[in-house]
Amino acid sequence: MLLEVKNLSKKYGEKTVVDNLNFEMKNPGVYALLGTNGAGKTTSIRMMLGMLAHDSGEVLWNGKPLDTLSGNVGYLAEERGLYPKYSIMDQLIYFASLRNISKTDAKKKIEYWADRLKVNEYLCPSANSGKKMHAKNADQLSKGNQQKIQLMIALISDPELLILDEPLNGLDPVNTDLFKSIIYEEINKDKYLIMSSHQMPMVEEFCSDITILDKSRTVLQGNLNEIKKGYGRIRLFVKCETDIAEYINETNIGIIKNNEFDYQLKVSGEKQANTLLKKLIENDVVLIRFELREPSLHEIFIEKVGDTNE
Numbered sequence: 001m002l003l004e005v006k007n008l009s010k011k012y013g014e015k016t017v018v019d020n021l022n023f024e025m026k027n028p029g030v031y032a033l034l035g036t037n038g039a040g041k042t043t044s045i046r047m048m049l050g051m052l053a054h055d056s057g058e059v060l061w062n063g064k065p066l067d068t069l070s071g072n073v074g075y076l077a078e079e080r081g082l083y084p085k086y087s088i089m090d091q092l093i094y095f096a097s098l099r100n101i102s103k104t105d106a107k108k109k110i111e112y113w114a115d116r117l118k119v120n121e122y123l124c125p126s127a128n129s130g131k132k133m134h135a136k137n138a139d140q141l142s143k144g145n146q147q148k149i150q151l152m153i154a155l156i157s158d159p160e161l162l163i164l165d166e167p168l169n170g171l172d173p174v175n176t177d178l179f180k181s182i183i184y185e186e187i188n189k190d191k192y193l194i195m196s197s198h199q200m201p202m203v204e205e206f207c208s209d210i211t212i213l214d215k216s217r218t219v220l221q222g223n224l225n226e227i228k229k230g231y232g233r234i235r236l237f238v239k240c241e242t243d244i245a246e247y248i249n250e251t252n253i254g255i256i257k258n259n260e261f262d263y264q265l266k267v268s269g270e271k272q273a274n275t276l277l278k279k280l281i282e283n284d285v286v287l288i289r290f291e292l293r294e295p296s297l298h299e300i301f302i303e304k305v306g307d308t309n310e
Contacts, residue, residue, distance in 0.1 A: 001062060001160065002026055003192055008057035010043055017043050019216040021057070023209075028190040030183075030206045032197065032224075035213035036305055041196045042078060044213075045165055048194075049075060061161065072099075074159030078166040078196075080146050082138035088149055089123050089135040092156065099157035106156065113152040117178065119145055144175055151179065155186075162186055163194045168202060180205075200298040210297075214305040228294040235299065236265040236273050239289035240280070247279045267292070 008021040018040040025031050033041045046052035048059045049068055059066040066073070083091055089110070096106035114120045122136040122145065138146060147170065154162060167183070168176050183206060186193060197203055203210065204224070212220040220227065236253070238244065239262045248255060248265065253276060257264040267273045273292045280287060295303075 001028070001192060002060070003066075003161065003194075004058075004060040005044075005048065006058050006060070008044060008047055008059065009055050010040075010047060010052070011055055016216045018047065018054075018213075019218075021211070021213075021218060023211050023221060025192055025194075025209075028187070028192055029208050030187060030193040030195055032195050032203045032207035032210040033213065034197070034200075034203065034210055034301060038215075039213040039305070040216045041213060042165055045075075045163055045194070045196060049073065049163065066161075071161070072157055072159045074154035074157065074162040076147075076151055076154040076162075076164045076167055078169060080143065080150070082146055082149060084139035085137055087135040087137055088119075088141070091138065092123070092149070092152060095153045096156050101157060109156050110152065113155060116182070117148040117152060119148050119152075122149075143170055144172060147171065148175070151182070155182075159191070161192045161194075165196045166198065167195065168197065168199055200296065200301060204297045212301060212304055219304045220300070224297065227300065228297075231295050231300065232269055233273075233292045233294055234267055234269065235293050235295050236263075236267045236276075237289055237291040237293075238263045238265060238276075238280075238287070241286045241288070244280060244285060247276060247283065247285075250279065251276045262289075 003025040005021055005023050008018060009016070010018040021040070021044055023031065033044060035041050043052065047054040048066065050066070061071055068075075082088075092110050093103055093106050096109065097103070101109070110123065114123050122141060138149070141149070151167070154164075164183070168179055171179060180202070183193070187206070193206075195203070195207060207224060209223050210221065210227070211218055241261060243261060244263070245255075245258070248263070251272060253272060254266040255263060256266055267276075270292065277290060
């Protein structure tokens with residue numbers, strides 16, 4: 001399998017919203033599209049899916065144009081996309097039929113995912129006090145449970161390519177962990193996943209390769225581990241019991257944050273960090289934490305797109 005996005009562009013009038021986007025997935029895994037609001041992430045996803053016409057470029061799946069009608073693609077949109085006044089069960093069966101899944105097979109898959117996502121009570125409520133119970137309509141569900149239903153729709157055909165736009169947006173911690181466990185299961189099935197998210201820790205947890213967009217353009221792209229290595233170990237975290245600003249200044253280290261003897265510092269590398277460590281030891285400073293590491297994705301992201309002013 002191979003996914004290729006080549007020279008994908010989109011304009012609205014004179015405004016370019018996606019400018020020559022290129023990336024590819026040669027192997028199963030998770031690819032992240034990152035950017036601030038309005039950077040072009042969702043527009044790019046919609047063009048890939050054929051929901052939105054592109055002005056130039058192409059999206060290839062195994063060397064052929066990606067066709068969501070004939071190809072097995074799952075999509076979880078950031079916006080809620082259910083019909084509010086129709087029952088959840090009817091909608092699930094309908095969306096399954098669009099993927100050429102028979103009603104019998106659809107019910108088996110729905111039963112599995114309803115149990116997995118803990119939404120059985122909304123699909124097949126049990127009788128109560130002899131009264132006939134009906135499946136819930138979409139507008140009777142919380143936003144979190146609507147998101148679970150939309151994830152079921154995305155997964156019901158067991159897609160080869162799964163696209164998740166802000167999959168954890170608005171979820172509580174319990175359901176966040178539930179969604180994460182399902183994403184891990186899909187990864188372990190050797191699926192191809194594309195993820196758009198503002199939650200940098202989650203991206204670091206799942207994604208091997210990234211593209212960062214800023215004002216429609218790609219500003220950083222590549223393997224996340226290699227990108228971090230390229231920066232080097234330049235973030236130093238020091239926590240102690242006394243003020244060490246004097247020693248920090250003596251070693252010409254920049255202070256990023258300082259909160260009551262808990263410092264976040266920027267160093268040029270291990271040599272400068274070791275120089276500070278030596279000074280602290282020589283002066284009998286009690287250290288609680290001394291950690292040198294590569295910058296986080298959050299820090300890299302802020303560096304690349306932090307200034308959003310025109």
